Amino acid sequence: MSNCQNKMVKRCAGLVALVTCILVIAAAVVGTIFGVKGIGVFNRSAVLDDVKTLTVSMNQHVYTNNLDKVEDACENVFGSLNVTYEIKGEMSGDESEIIYVFDKAANLETVEKELENKFEAMTGDQGELKGSFITVAANDEKAVEYLAKNYVLRGVIAGVVLIAAVYVYAAIRFGIGKGVSVAFGTLYGTLLTVALVLLTRIPVTASISYVFAAAALMSAVTSVFTMNKIAASEKSESCNVCGCACKEILPICAFVCVGLILIGAIAWGVKWFALSAIIAVIASAVAGIMGVPFLYAPIKAAADKKPEKDAYVGAAKTSTKAKKVFTKKEAVKAEPVEETVEETVEEAAEEAPAEETVEETVEEVAEEAPVEETVEETVEEVAEEAPAEETVEETVEEVAEEVSAEEATEEPAAE
Amino acid sequence: MGKKKSIVLMVLLTIVIVVLCAITVVPSFAIPGTVKKWNPVISMYDLGTDLDGGYYAYYYPNGVISEAEYKNLESEDQADYQNHKGLYLKKDAELGVLNKDGTVSKDFEENFAKATAEICARYSAKGYSDYRVSIVDDYALAIYVPASETTESQSAFQSAYTTFGQFAKTGALEIKMGDALVEERLEYEVDEIIKDFSVYTKNEVAFVQVKFTDVGKEMIKTYKEEGAKTNEETNQTETLKILIGEETVFEIQASDEHITSKNVVRVPFRYETEKNDVETMVILLNSVLNNGGFDIEFNTVSNSQVRTYAAIAGENVLNLIYIALAVVLVALIVFTIVKMGGFGVSCAYSTVSYLIIVAMCYAFISGGVFEITLGSILMFLVGLVLVNVMNMYVYGAIKHEAELGKTLESAVKGGYRKTMMGVIDVYAVAALGAVALLVGVSGVYTFALQALICIVAGAFCNLLWTRVINVMLLSASKDKYKYFRFVRKEDDDDE
Numbered sequence: 001m002s003n004c005q006n007k008m009v010k011r012c013a014g015l016v017a018l019v020t021c022i023l024v025i026a027a028a029v030v031g032t033i034f035g036v037k038g039i040g041v042f043n044r045s046a047v048l049d050d051v052k053t054l055t056v057s058m059n060q061h062v063y064t065n066n067l068d069k070v071e072d073a074c075e076n077v078f079g080s081l082n083v084t085y086e087i088k089g090e091m092s093g094d095e096s097e098i099i100y101v102f103d104k105a106a107n108l109e110t111v112e113k114e115l116e117n118k119f120e121a122m123t124g125d126q127g128e129l130k131g132s133f134i135t136v137a138a139n140d141e142k143a144v145e146y147l148a149k150n151y152v153l154r155g156v157i158a159g160v161v162l163i164a165a166v167y168v169y170a171a172i173r174f175g176i177g178k179g180v181s182v183a184f185g186t187l188y189g190t191l192l193t194v195a196l197v198l199l200t201r202i203p204v205t206a207s208i209s210y211v212f213a214a215a216a217l218m219s220a221v222t223s224v225f226t227m228n229k230i231a232a233s234e235k236s237e238s239c240n241v242c243g244c245a246c247k248e249i250l251p252i253c254a255f256v257c258v259g260l261i262l263i264g265a266i267a268w269g270v271k272w273f274a275l276s277a278i279i280a281v282i283a284s285a286v287a288g289i290m291g292v293p294f295l296y297a298p299i300k301a302a303a304d305k306k307p308e309k310d311a312y313v314g315a316a317k318t319s320t321k322a323k324k325v326f327t328k329k330e331a332v333k334a335e336p337v338e339e340t341v342e343e344t345v346e347e348a349a350e351e352a353p354a355e356e357t358v359e360e361t362v363e364e365v366a367e368e369a370p371v372e373e374t375v376e377e378t379v380e381e382v383a384e385e386a387p388a389e390e391t392v393e394e395t396v397e398e399v400a401e402e403v404s405a406e407e408a409t410e411e412p413a414a415e
Numbered sequence: 416m417g418k419k420k421s422i423v424l425m426v427l428l429t430i431v432i433v434v435l436c437a438i439t440v441v442p443s444f445a446i447p448g449t450v451k452k453w454n455p456v457i458s459m460y461d462l463g464t465d466l467d468g469g470y471y472a473y474y475y476p477n478g479v480i481s482e483a484e485y486k487n488l489e490s491e492d493q494a495d496y497q498n499h500k501g502l503y504l505k506k507d508a509e510l511g512v513l514n515k516d517g518t519v520s521k522d523f524e525e526n527f528a529k530a531t532a533e534i535c536a537r538y539s540a541k542g543y544s545d546y547r548v549s550i551v552d553d554y555a556l557a558i559y560v561p562a563s564e565t566t567e568s569q570s571a572f573q574s575a576y577t578t579f580g581q582f583a584k585t586g587a588l589e590i591k592m593g594d595a596l597v598e599e600r601l602e603y604e605v606d607e608i609i610k611d612f613s614v615y616t617k618n619e620v621a622f623v624q625v626k627f628t629d630v631g632k633e634m635i636k637t638y639k640e641e642g643a644k645t646n647e648e649t650n651q652t653e654t655l656k657i658l659i660g661e662e663t664v665f666e667i668q669a670s671d672e673h674i675t676s677k678n679v680v681r682v683p684f685r686y687e688t689e690k691n692d693v694e695t696m697v698i699l700l701n702s703v704l705n706n707g708g709f710d711i712e713f714n715t716v717s718n719s720q721v722r723t724y725a726a727i728a729g730e731n732v733l734n735l736i737y738i739a740l741a742v743v744l745v746a747l748i749v750f751t752i753v754k755m756g757g758f759g760v761s762c763a764y765s766t767v768s769y770l771i772i773v774a775m776c777y778a779f780i781s782g783g784v785f786e787i788t789l790g791s792i793l794m795f796l797v798g799l800v801l802v803n804v805m806n807m808y809v810y811g812a813i814k815h816e817a818e819l820g821k822t823l824e825s826a827v828k829g830g831y832r833k834t835m836m837g838v839i840d841v842y843a844v845a846a847l848g849a850v851a852l853l854v855g856v857s858g859v860y861t862f863a864l865q866a867l868i869c870i871v872a873g874a875f876c877n878l879l880w881t882r883v884i885n886v887m888l889l890s891a892s893k894d895k896y897k898y899f900r901f902v903r904k905e906d907d908d909d910e
Contacts, residue, residue: 047464047547047727053557057483089471089724095483099722137482139501141549141557145535148542148857155855158863162851166844173840182844205727206545207465210790210862213855217848217866218797224844228837248808255747255800263739263792269729270465270736273789 013294016286020192027195045203045272046086048146050104054085054111055097055137056119062132063096069129071098073122077114083107101141108138146206155209159216163187166220174231177303181296182223189219189287193280200279203272211273215280222249222288230296246289253285421890428884432767439774440737457737459778461571463788463858464545464561466733468725470575474534474556474583474713476527478505478512481555500552511710512554519554526711527554530585533706534558537582540698544788544858556713558582559724561786572721574691579716581695586660587708588700592638593653603630605704612700614693615681621693623665623700625657625680632678635667639678642669659703664696728789736792743796744770747803755810757898761884762806765876769802772872777865785861794862798869805841805877809834814901823895831882842874 031041040049056074063070078084078100085100102108119134121127166186171179193215197208225248257278264274439456446453475481485496485503496503497517504512504519512523534556535548547559558579562571588605590597598605608631615624627635638655645652655667665682667673674680684693726732748766752759773795777787813830821829849870852863892898 051549053551055481055483087724087727089468089722091720091722093719095487095719097483097722099724135483135486137501139482139552141551143547143549144531145539145548146546147539148544148546149536149539151856151859155859158852158854158859161854162848165847165851169844169847186848205465206858207463207789209855209859210788210793213852213859213862213866214790214793214797217845217852220844220848221801221841224840225837228840232837247811248804251807252800252804255743255804256797258746259739259743259796259800260793262742263736263796266739266742267728267732267735269726269732270789273465273728277793 013290013297016290016294020188023199024191024195027198031198042198042204042208043201045205046101046103047205048143050143051086051141052102052104052106052108053139053141054100054102054108054115055139056100056115056134057095057097057137058134059132060092060094060096062129062134063092066129066132067098069122070119070134073118074098074100074115077111077118081111081114083111104140112136112138151209155212158213159190162216162220166224170224170227174227177299178227178231178296181292181299182220182227184295185223185226185287185292186216186220188291189222189280189284190216192283192286193276196279196283197276202276202279204276205273207273208276211276211280214277215284218281218284219287222252222284223292225249226288226292227296230293249285249288253281256281418891421887425884425887425891428764428887432764432771435771435775436767439771440741456774456778461786462562462726462733463786464559464726465728465789466726466736466787467562468723468727469545469559469561470572470579471557471559471722471724472575472579472716472720473551474558474716475502476512476523476554477712477714478507478510479503479554480505499554502552502554504554523554523711526709530709530711530713531556533585533702533709534582537698537702540702541578541695542857544786544861562723576716576718576721577692578695579721581699583713583716584659584662584699584703585709585712586658586662586703588703589658591656591658597634597655601630601634608634609704612697612704614690614697616687616690619687620683621685621687621690622681623684623693623697625667625682627678627680635674635678635680638667639669639674657700659699660708664700740792740796744799747799751803751806754900755807756900757888757892758806758810758813758885758900761881761888762803764884765806765881766799766802768880769799769872769876772875773798773869776868776872780864780868785864787865788858788861790858790862791865794866794869798873801841802873802876805834805838805873806881808837809877809881810899813899817899817901823889823899823901827885827889835878838874838877842870842877845870846874 034043035041056070058070083102083106085102087101089099089101091097091099115136119129119136122129123132123134124130163183163186167179167183169179170182173179174182190212194212197204197211260274260278260281264271441453441455443452443454443458445451473481480496480503482501482503485493488496495506497506497513498504499519506513506517508515511520514520531548531550538546538548538558538560543560545561547557549557549559551557560575560578562575588609590605590608592600598608601608608628610626610628610631613624613626615622635655654669657664657667665684667680667682673682684696744766748763750759751762751766755762777791809830812834813826816826816829816833817823819826846867849863849866852859852866855863889895889898896902
C-alpha cells in the first residue's frame with residue numbers, strides 16, 4: 001500500500017517521533033522549573049511581567065510647547081547610561097507626564113538622579129526651560145493580573161473541542177483510522193508549537209494565544225489535506241503516502257513564513273510575535289507532511305492484517321455432483337477465456353494508451369468475450385453434460401434398466 | 416460564454432474591484448475644497464494594545480500620594496507625609512495608613528490586599544483581550560486597558576474613563592427605602608435578598624436586571640402593590656434605591672416599567688449603544704454583592720488623570736505591517752501570473768477580492784464587538800496564502816488532465832472536479848476549527864471570529880469566484896493553451 005513500510009522511512013518516522021518526544025519532555029521540564037521558581041512557564045515580556053517605571057511630570061505649558069526637549073533630554077540620559085525602555089506612555093492635562101516602562105532588572109536610581117540634575121539645569125535661570133516645573137519619580141510595578149477570567153481553561157477546552165471536531169469530520173469523511181491520524185496531526189502540530197516557544201524562551205505577550213490557536217487551525221488544515229491525498233492515492237496501485245502532500249503544504253509554509261519574516265523585519269516591534277508564528281507554521285507543516293502519514297501507515301497495516309477467516313468464502317460444497325459441477329466451472333473459468341481477455345486487454349492497451357480509449361477497448365473486449373455469459377453458458381453446458389441429481393438418478397435407473405435388460409437377454413441366450 | 420460578453424463583464428468587474436480596493440486601502444487625505452477627510456476602510460478598525468496602545472490610570476488609596484504630587488505640596492504639608500519607595504504615606508493615624516510609630520498599619524495592608532484582589536477580578540470579568548493590573552510600590556495600583564472599547568456614541572477614552580471610575584469603588588452594596596436600610600428592616604443580608612445582576616436589552620435600551628431571592632421577591636411584590644410611599648416629613652416619594660457606599664446607582668420605580676410580572680426588576684440604564692457601561696456596572700454590582708465592601712477607599716479618577724500609552728509593538732507599527740502585507744500581496748499576484756499565465760490573472764482577481772472582503776468584514780462586522788490584533792493580521796496572511804496555494808493546486812490538476820490528452824474544457828472541468836473535495840476538506844476543517852475556538856474567551860474568541868471571516872472569504876474565492884473569473888477570461892482569450900501556459904502536443908511534434 002504505502003511507501004511508509006520500507007526501512008528508511010520507518011527510521012525517519014522513528015527519528016521524528018523521538019525528536020518530538022524529546023522536545024515536548026524538555027519543554028515540560030523547562031516550563032516546570034521556571035514556573036516553580038516564579039519566573040513563569042513562558043518567558044513573559046515586560047508587558048506581562050514586573051517592571052520599573054520612570055515618570056517625568058511637568059506642567060501643561062511644558063508639555064504643549066517643549067515636549068520634544070524633555071523627550072530628547074530623557075533619551076540622551078538613557079543612551080548615556082545604556083538603559084532602554086519597553087513602553088512609553090503620556091498624560092496631558094493640568095499635570096502632564098511621560099512614563100517610561102523598563103525591564104524589572106533595570107537600575108533606575110542613577111537614571112533618576114541624572115534626569116533630576118539635567119532638568120534642574122534646564123529649568124534654572126539660565127536654562128532653556130526656565131521657570132518650568134519638571135519632576136522625576138521612579139517606581140516598581142508588580143504585575144498582578146493580566147488574563148481574562150478562565151482564559152487559559154477556556155482556551156484549553158477550545159483546543160480539545162477543535163481536535164474532537166476535526167476527528168469527527170475526518171472520521172465521517174475518510175474512516176475512523178484516518179480520522180485518528182488527522183486528529184493526531186492537529187494535536188502534534190499544536191504541541192510542537194507550544195514546546196518550541198517554551199524552549200526557545202521567546203518573550204511572549206497575550207498575543208501568544210493567537211499563535212497557538214493559529215497553530216491548531218493550520219495543523220488541522222495540513223493534516224486533513226494530507227489525508228485527502230492519501231485517500232485519493234489509495235485508489236491507485238502506486239500509493240505514495242509519505243510526502244504526498246508536500247507539493248501544496250510546502251508552498252503554504254514557505255509563503256506564510258516569507259510574509260511573517262517581512263512583517264517582523266519591517267515592523268521590528270512585532271518580531272517576537274512573527275518568530276513564534278513562523279514556528280507555528282513550520283510545526284503545522286511537519287504535522288501534515290510527516291506526522292499524519294507516519295501515524296497512518298501502521299494503522300493501515302494493522303487494518304490490512306485482518307484475519308482471512310472473516311472473509312466470505314461461499315457455501316460449503318459437500319455433494320459429489322455439486323463438487324463436480326463447481327470444479328468444471330472453475331476449470332472453464334481458468335481456461336483460455338481469461339487468457340483471451342488478458343491478451344485482448346494488452347492488445348487494446350498497446351493500441352490506445354489513453355484512459356478513455358482503454359475503457360472503450362475494455363468495453364469492446366467485454367462485448368467480444370462476455371466471460372460471465374460464456375461461463376454461464378459453459379456452466380449450462382456442464383450442467384447438461386453433468387446432469388442434475390434427478391437426471392443422474394434417472395440415468396442410474398436407465399442404466400439399471402439397461403443392465404437388467406441385458407441380463408434378461410443374456411439369460412435366454414445362455415439357455 | 417461569448418467573447419464580447421466576457422470582455423464587457425471583465426471590464427465591469429475590474430472597475431468594481433478597483434473602486435472597492437481604493438475604498439479599502441487608499442491612505443487618508445484631505446478632500447480639496449472641504450474640511451472633510453477621506454478615510455479608507457482600514458483606518459476604521461478598533462485596534463488592540465499591540466497595535467494601538469491604550470489607557471492607564473492609578474488608584475491611590477486615601478492617604479497615599481505619588482512623588483510628583485508630594486513635590487507639588489508646600490513644605491509644611493510635605494511634613495505630614497512619610498516616604499515609602501516612590502510613594503508618600505500620610506502620617507495621620509486616624510486615616511489608618513500608618514501607625515503612630517511610623518510603620519504601615521496591618522489593617523491597611525490587609526484591606527489593600529483584599530481590595531486589590533477584588534479589583535483584579537472585576538477587570539478579569541470585563542473580558543479585555545489585553546490588560547494589566549499592577550501594584551505600584553506596595554500601596555497603589557496601576558491599571559492598563561486597551562483603547563478598543565468604542566461604540567457608536569462613546570469613544571474609547573470615555574469607555575476607559577468610565578471603567579476606571581466604576582471599578583475603583585469599594586463601598587458595600589445597600590438597599591434603601593428612603594433613608595432606611597431595607598436589609599435591616601427585613602433582617603436579612605443583601606446577598607440573601609438579591610440573587611444577582613445581569614444585562615438585559617430590549618428596544619435599543621440596555622437594562623440592569625436584578626434577580627431577587629424569595630425574600631426579595633416578596634419585598635418587591637409588596638413594594639409594587641403598595642406603591643412608593645411619601646415621607647410625611649420631607650414630602651418626598653420614597654423609592655427603592657440600590658447604593659454602593661454612599662452613592663445611589665439606580666432607583667426602582669413601583670411600576671410595570673421596572674417590575675415585571677415575575678417580580679424581576681429591569682431598570683433602564685443606558686441606550687444599547689452604550690451597553691459597555693451597563694456591563695461595567697453589572698460586573699461592579701455582582702462584585703460588591705458577592706464580596707461586600709472594603710475598609711479602604713481609592714481616590715476618584717478624574718478625566719485628566721487618565722493616561723495614554725503607545726502601541727506595545729512601537730509607534731506606527733500598523734502602517735509598517737500594512738506595508739509588509741502589501742509587499743506580500745503584490746509578490747503573490749506577480750508569482751501566480753508568471754507561473755500560471757491567464758489562470759494566474761484570475762487568481763490575482765481572486766486575491767484582491769479576498770483582500771476587499773476581509774478588510775470590509777473586519778471593519779463592519781464589529782460594532783465594537785472585537786478589535787484588530789496581531790492574530791487578525793496572522794489569519795489574514797494565512798488565508799491569503801491558502802487562497803493562492805489552493806488555486807495553484809487546481810492549476811496543477813488542470814495541467815495534469817490536459818497532459819492526458821483531454822480537451823481544455825474537459826481538462827478544466829476534470830481538474831476542478833478532482834480537486835474540489837480536497838479544497839472543501841481544507842476549508843470545512845478550518846471553519847470547524849474556528850467555530851470550536853469560539854469556546855475561548857476575550858482574545859481567543861475574537862481571533863476565532865476573525866478566522867471565520869478569513870476562512871469563509873477564502874472558500875468563496877477558491878470554490879466559486881476564481882472559477883467564474885476564469886470562465887470569463889478563458890472565453891475572452893484567443894489561444895486557450897497559451898492562456899494556461901500549456902504546451903500543445905502538436906507544438907511538441909512540430910519541434
